[in-house]
Amino acid sequence: MTKAKPKIRGYVLPFLFLFLATGQLFAGEIGYVDSRACMLSHPVFQKFDWESRRFFSTISAPVKDFAKESIHLNKLEETATAALKGIEKKIGKAFSDKDGQNAGLWKSRAQLVNELEYIRQRREVLINLQDDENMLPDQALVWCTLEGVEKDLANVYTQIKQQHKVDILMDFAALAPTQHPPEPQMHILCDRRLEAFLDDEKSLNSEEFTAWLANSRHYWQRKLPGVCNNPFKYGAKDYTDVACAIIKSASDIKTADRGEEKIEK
């Protein structure tokens, strides 16, 4: 009897461990973000022209004056090249120095390299536009910027999942309404109140009740959009603000990724 106790304890402990471990595994948090809000929070959307549907300060920006822009690009190139040389010298010196400083220098270098890449790609775009006698670059170039935004968003979502231990992250935009509900037919609503239907049980299975219910749903959706238009009613936490705050600090996307250029749609 005394020997049996430690034996049982020996099984109970692994059982409890397994139970808790698997329980923890399945009891993760469920969250959601509104991907539309996140997308519009990206810094590049501050420079989005809704009329021409192009991003300013990127390779897809519309051209106003070819000569002026060419001069501007030359100046930019001069400054960026000089700054790059300076940074590379500093990197050489700081090679054996503190890691933090070195990382900062490499970051500045990456920014300058991106700037030079933008100048190169923008020049190509300008040449093509001059050949076609057009001022508006192809829509495909916008697609490249959007692809960059989506990549940044995916990184933010991964970050949220890891930092906030979210197991399932859903998209508010996928379930939220895209249109207003139809205008309710007020005569149907005013003719008979819910009270009248409740007083006459048989009427609850009639076409009249179905029509009243449909119109009433539209009425309240219009009246209380904040309450009705949120698809997540219980158990899911909103991470939209967190995602928007992170995405606001993302860097500009001015160019098309070299790899993506080849698979433009």
Add this chain to the structure above:
Amino acid sequence: MKSKILLLTILLVISTSSLVGGESPFATIDYRTCLVLHPEMKDFDFVSHRFTRPQLKRNEISVMEQVYGRMAAQQKVLAPKIDALLAKQSKVQETISRTRLNWTVESTKLAQLKISQDEIAKRHAETQVRDQKKLDKLQEEFAEIDKEIVNLQDSIWKEIFLSRAETVEKLEKIVAELDETIKETAGKLNVASVIDDTLTAPEAPLEVHQNIPENTPLWSNTAYQIILKSPLPEPNTFTIANHWAPSLMKTIENLSFQHLAHRKDVGSLVATVRPAKLFIAGGQDITEQVCRALFEKYKFNSYLIDSLIKGIKTFRER
């Protein structure tokens, strides 16, 4: 040793079965239906957009006649005031629209000017700040007038209806109670998250449903009848059915598309069709459970509850 293995297996089975046997982590709900059928909603009046006062003796005709008499007298006194306020409000609205239009015109003008981008941005910002201040002031004025109108209407209807503020307060309580019921029902059913999956597409207006004949000619046209009555084509054999099958299919295709182009109602019905169910398998819908919990809380009799649940089912399956 055997007993050890047996015991360990039993423990493992118990620990995993607690997970496997659990309910789905997600459930769906038709939130608007639950809200609309909340028992307290029976007092809502769609004409005045307010709740009827619960203590009102609506069964006593003589009392009600007196109340309506007082209401009519009050309305007569206050109607000119309300009309004047409405006219003032419409003028403010007109000024708001004009200011917004000016804003757009000014932006277009600036875009035409041959000045530097910085100068355009500066002027644009100046216009925006100036107009925004004006718009804010106008919006405030509009809201003030609206408040006055609501107060006057409240004073006319005060014996019968709750005021606007009281109505909002009651609505907040209803929404809070519904949310709590959803939480409780989810807890009982081991559901981790509840989603309203009825929002993505607007429903087809009822008149569209009603205007489509049950036996729509799309399915009863002659080409369909022919294909339904034809012998089935047999592969690798020369039969009349095999010979005619491709051209028959083409004819059906042409007829269908021609027909659809002329049937605008079918097109709009397809565009506004009810959203697809979020979970094809594995999910559960808790609309009925939530409604039932609310009806039971308000002590509806069981026959009424059954009729209501049947009514909800008919509505959702239509």
